[in-house]
Amino acid sequence: MPRIVITDCDHDTIAPERQVAAEAEVDLVLADCKDENDVLEAAAGADGLIVQYAPVTAAVFDAVPNLKVVSRYGVGVDTIDVAAAQAHGVLVCNVPDYGTEDVSDHAVALALALLRGIPQLDRRLRRGDHDISAVKPLHRFRGRTFGVVGLGRIGVATACKARALGFEVVAHDPAAKEVPEPLRGAELLGFEETLGRADVLSLHVPLTPATHHLLNTETLHRMRPGSVLVNTGRGAVVDTEALVEALERGQILGAALDVVENEPLLPPHRLFELPNVVLTPHVGWYSEESFTELKQRAAENAVAGVLGRTPHDVVSAAVHDG
Known part of the structure; x- marks a missing residue:
């Protein structure tokens, strides 16, 4: 047998x-x-x-x-x-x-939580603090730019859901000559231009030698000021230490991570200390x-x-x- x-x-x-x-x-x-x-x-x-x-x-x-x-x-x-x-x-x-529907749902949910300041507001309210100044300024989604890096099934599904919420969509994928049919009308850009345009940058690439630490000290610095990073793909695509430093300096507004370089992520870790970070334990795939x-x-x-x-x-x- x-x-x-x-x-x-x-x-x-x-x-x-x-x-x-x-x-x-x-x-x-x-x-x-x-x-x-x-x-x-x-x-x-x-x-x-x-x-x-x-x-x-x-x-x-x-x-x-x-x-x-x-x-x-x-x-x-x-x-x-x-x-x-x-x-x-x-x-x-x-x-x-x-997990195409599930991971793309999770990526969009993380992005929206960051952009509306929901985790910070929740934590403050539980302490009896009703002041919203810590999350100002908040902006409506319509007219903001959602950038997707990686146009596989999950990346395309994420971009489609973001566009349905009113975001303008830009995307980068070195293997793509044009945007897939479901994203017709979205802009296909180079990597650095995507970094500079996106209010939300959502990562959907595999882990390869070319994508290891794709987001590092240099590339994080090229992200749009006030933007947020979402990673539901592979943890090592982002240099964790470089991300922590970018967040601490206010170089970017926030980050939402379902994956990290070394899992499981355990305290004490600097990511747990940052109020502008949302963490989930590699559950984006789950339903x-x-x-x-x-x-x-x-x-x-x-x-x-x-x-x-x-x-x-x-x-x-x-x-x-x-």
């Missing part, structure tokens, strides 16, 4: 995966891997892997000759050595569109609907791979944002 190992999973159930595996008569095993050594031990003899955060390195592909597929819970595959997988003839799969879809499709991809079928979502070495 083919064997699939779930290397790691912090979900409260794997019932959807078990159902998919049982229907295909595939053995499914749940492990608790934290590092490469854990994965090497758990993956021994496996035909397929389903992975959440655990690293699947070149050493894993070398050590597991029967491996046919690695399926990831999520969009990004930066914890998987895709080049090594291809060299060993192993399929790498993701679930590129399960009950997306949760079930993610688990089923990750399992279906793995099952298809171990049975010699073509999975629905196969990732190539050139990985793009969902």
